[in-house]
Amino acid sequence: MAKVIQRRSLTLLERSYLWEIIKGMGTTFKHLFRNFKNPEKMQLMSYPEVEVQTPQNYRGSHRLMKRPDGEPRCVACYMCSTACPARCITIEAEPSSDPRIEKKPRKFEIDWLVCVFCGLCEEACPVDAIRMDTRKVAISHYTRKEFIADMPRLLNWDPKDFPANDAQSQKAPGGKQNQQAKQIWGLEVKHS
């Protein structure tokens, strides 16, 4: 059902245009005066100096999760690179040394210049190996080559940057409770 919006005809004062101009200029001057008087009340951040706190579930740059022994959790199943609409993930697999696991990545690269940060890789991963919760949204480098994140860079993250109730990040190697984690989870990996 169409809704008919009755247009109010302009009054003579409004049609003269001049009074409306004066009102508009009053508005802009009000903003100017307010911002000059109280600069701290402007809804702004001095960006590079003041860090923007993006929420934890914001899709930032990627990281690879680790098992308690420091190996990447990735099983090189190619689910993420298949799901990726931008095809920015390159994986090369090799046999895993762990008898319980078939493969592990020899090479895992994400091209951040190609990536569209859609989060489908995160969704597709069967072992929760790839996450995008680093909250790093400004990725800037000098050369194109630097934008291609290889495995060491993706694995290089600090548990302190992640919340305390995120046990999988905290109890990973380098985390505070690594030894306890191994004992609790019973994940002593037996090297053959």
Next chain:
Amino acid sequence: MISIIYFSLFASIAMGCGLYLLIAKHPLYGALALIGNMISLAGIYSLLSAPFLGVVQILTYAGAIMMLVVFVIMVLNTAHDHEVPRFDWRGVYLVPVPAALALLLLALVYFNSPVADATALRGTAQNISQFMFDTSRTDNGYWILFEFIGLLLLGAMVSAVLIAKKRLSTHKEDV
């Protein structure tokens, strides 16, 4: 001395621009040359202690009328404008007229050189306005004439608008 330098400068610019107006291939260059001519003429007026005349020359002719001419040339700017020949034989028939005019002027100056009254030549705004609009003068005030010309121009403008308007309205009826 400095006046002679200025005069020769302005005069040579005016002559050069006038000549270029005749031989210019593109109408826009001709219009620009005419503007240069007018500006240097204004300079000569100012040298003759008639700055008002000079300023009005720049304001109306160089500033407004020639701007319209340039505007029209730009609107109608088409490729074949560049192909206008610099000289064609029909132009020869036009040569006698300016030549005769120049001869006439020279003869006039030679046989009966007009006495340049320095006070009458002064063309300041005050002088001109008193000369034209002083109603207390009995001999030759020009203010009635001026008003008539004003009315005439107004009538011309109104009729021009009417003519333009009529074409628009008939066009609308056709559609």
Next chain:
Amino acid sequence: MIDQIIQMTLNLDMPQMSVLEWIITLGKFAFVFIPLAFIVVMIFMERKGASLIQDRLGPNRSALPVFGGLRFFGFVHNFTDGIKLFTKETFIPTYAHKVWYVVAPGIGFLVAFLTPAVIPWFAPLTWWTGDHISQVSGMIIDSDTGILLMFALSSLSIYGTAMSAWASNSKYALLGGMRATAMMISYEVSMGLSLMGIFLLAGSFNLQHIVAWQEAHVWGIFVQPVAFFVFLTSMIAETGRAPFDVAESESEIVAGYHLEYSAMRFGLFYMGEYAHIVIASIIIATLFLGGYAIPFVSTDLLRAHVDIALALCLGGLGTMIGGFHLMVRRWKKVYATMGAKDAGTRNREYSFLQFTSGVASPVVLALAVAVFFLLNPMAATTVDGTPIFPAWVSIAAAAVQVVVLIAKAFLFCWIWIWVRWTLPRFRYDQVMSLGWKILLNLALVNLVVTAIIAKLVTGVR
């Protein structure tokens, strides 16, 4: 006839002037650089005003590499912009007309240099040399044609726009140039007509006489409010700024007539626009706000109390520096609460600014007090009941008057910026109908009404 002309021109003798008169007469030519000096401040004003109106901070990144990066609240940004414009590649499109493409941007800029010549920057200087009265006009060209000369010159500046549009051989540029040309022609009519009322009252085209009339009677804005409105609107349209920037409307014709220009040739357009605004502001201040005149203070009174005037000027400067000091202190506090990573370096800059302004403010205020007590303008002699002062008094009074004129011009510069960041762009037909149907008629009615009232009140003329 030719020899008579030469005779006449030869008889124009050079004026006999003393050394001081020569120095002032030649020194007055420095006033042509005032619009240029204004531009530096005005671009800063525009950027900061725009940013504050739009709830932003504005440019504040460029810094001088001392004291942790002196930013002066973004003022340094102008100079980095200038360096950028000068060092960029100057590019000429292949099918552009080479000569006019290069020459055209300079025309508008040249006019900006010429027009300050007709503005009276101060009252005519008169002083007692010991045996006679010396007199120097406050304008560079003291001609009776006055403001007509300025209009004539500024009407020539259209050719810069038109020829740059034509020479760059681009359809968008040509469209922009046509729009600019048509608009300037339309608005020049109402601009000239609106001023007729005040010419009628002052009885002269000479801006010096108009200012003197305003000094003796009342400011032009009070007797000619309609003319003021029409003239201000026409001038905003003449400068081609928003809301009248149809000539360079980026949503329709990309950038209009300076589309094909880059580097400093574009910079000339950019600076020419600002210079045009400055000239227009000074002209409006001169015509409607009493020019160099201080309200209720005649030039003679100013000269008799030039010590007070100078002290007040210096006191105002000191107070402004003090205000800057307070502003810096406030910003220092604001920055500390932001939690910025570079709080240390910014703190160094703010401390430096705070220290300098904190020292400069009392020094200038002390100077003001010293000027008030130490200077003593004594009239050297009295001619026809008016006292004639020594040269330094006249020059000091002239300096005060220049400052007053510049302050009034700044007010109008700010109105330009304010209007630009408030109003949206008019459509092209709206611009034309406003110019021809409203402003022109308002100016005509204003002229007739002014003439009738002037006839009734004064009875003569």
